[in-house]
Amino acid sequence: MSYSNETDTELESTDQRTMNYGKEKVAVYRTYANPLEGVRTIPESSFDGRDNILFGLEVRVQFEGEEFLPSFSEADNSKVVATDSMKNFVLHQAGEYEGATAEGFLHFVGTEFLKTYPHVEAVKMSAKEYPFDQRMVPGDDGFEPSDLVFRVSDDESAFGEVFLERKEDDSRIKEQTSGITGIELVKVKGNSFTGYVQDEYTTLPEREDRALYISLDIFWTYSDPEDALGEEPQRYVPAEQVRDIAQVVFHEVDSNSIQDLIYQIGLRVLERYSQLESVSFEANNRTWIEVREDLEGDAKVLREPPRPTGYQQFSMDRSDLEE
Template sequence: MSESVLTSARYGKDLVRVFRVVRDGEFHQVVEYNVTVLVEGDIETSYTVADNSVVVATDSIKNITYYLAKTSPHILSPERFALHVGTHILSKYAHLHRAIVTLEKLRWSRIALSANGDPHPHSFVRDGNDRQTVEVEVDASAGKDKLTAKVTSGITDLLVLKSGGSAFYGYVQDEYTTLPEVDDRILSTSVDLTYTFAPLSLSSPTDAKKLDFTVPEGFAHGSVWDAVDVAARARDATLDIFALDASASVQATLFKMGQRVIAENAGVDSVTYKLPNKHYIPINMQYIGVDNITPANAEVFVPVSAPSGLISATISRK
């Protein structure tokens, strides 16, 4: 087997499901995460010579995630919690040099009571299927006292639709073109958004239990430490532009979304959108003398899941 060599390796625990209740008397806050933790480091011999002495069991990684879900003061922020998990693991195990923590945050919102609109202190509703996403890479390659981190957050599966205010015409016309030009159409997509923060420098915990994870000072508005507000602003920007833009194309609307996210969040370096077209095709009823084809009269559509257009772009800060 001398022809082969191990060139990269990582392992960890996938789909660690965590639900946490933070109680302040009768007033509760809740978060639900799906967490994946992967590690890299001096682990080659576990692959090449079956040396398990370098393996931190994936069960231990799962238990660390649960332990920090209980003890971390940063549990309500997915970015901060992911950073705490990654920093804790690298600080505890000298032979591990990189931790990649990804998570999804499911939507739970406080129930507003119908009698007066007041939010209930400890009752919640799943008010959407979109999820907040976070990917954190904590790197100790330069030493345990010189940790760096990359943080990318976003939104996935945010399904949106507008029944007007979208056109598509002026594109290339040749022998392969069958799509008719339209000045008004249904526009629908499932938003997949990621935004990358400026790189971070972190300090390793110095306490025995590796819980003393501190937030660096002096970060700009829109930084990872302002991440709860960034997530809300990015979601609002996406929905506002989608609704209000007189869309000439998905591409043009996408660019305006990214511009606004960059403008409103000084700590965000780049924004990437992936927007698949969710097609709604008007039913041709001309065989019975009914016009359901022209945009002004099209009212009955068939949803078509595949094939679909897929439009993607990254907008970066200058």
């Protein structure tokens, strides 16, 4: 009996062990990938697809499996796939992928990893998309987007993550997350911050109308993770449309806090996409500080806020719509 208890304890400890390794910051670029076509349009966005003439990702690979324990505990690398090989594998598969989305590519590469290395129990693939802008060049009817020249953009980046685990002779999606990061928006009026706790530590004055500068990351999950792959474009949620929802709601809503603003954005996202299970946020408050109050009308002179800055994290699901 004593031996059995020790074994149970050992197994429980092993189940809770963190053990993985992989490669990150793998930059991969593909020209003339398949275009994303047939997505459903929404009132808040003009986005209806992308050409994918230039498709770039920064990829992270994570391998998991009990077979890797000897590499940590005994310096036995007989089951270790070199991370340099992982990089080369990702680069090669970029030429094999026939889909049109970041999530689809991650799923494709993760599935191929599990097929190729049977001792790997699970693989987590994540990536941020490199944004590129087509440059405007003279055409027959004025200026038009070039199909050859692109600008490396500092704009928002789409994000995807797919966690695949081995299931008998196949694999299944255990977890999935899509997102868009690095949204930065400024609204010059129509924002307030009032009614908060006032005590001996309060120095911030209430503001009935303020210029609001926020940075925002938005993430979402699907009820059916397969919808994230883009194989049925009508079920796919493009990051560009979620970005556009955020800026439209920011324009429309007179918010009394950033918390209120992101809640309204979340409601709109869940209303537009019935296939989504949840939406979550990380927001950062960079509200500029007014330095003059003697200007007429809505004119203001503003400066950057000092550090530290505030942040908000929040998640929602379909139950919020019912409420």
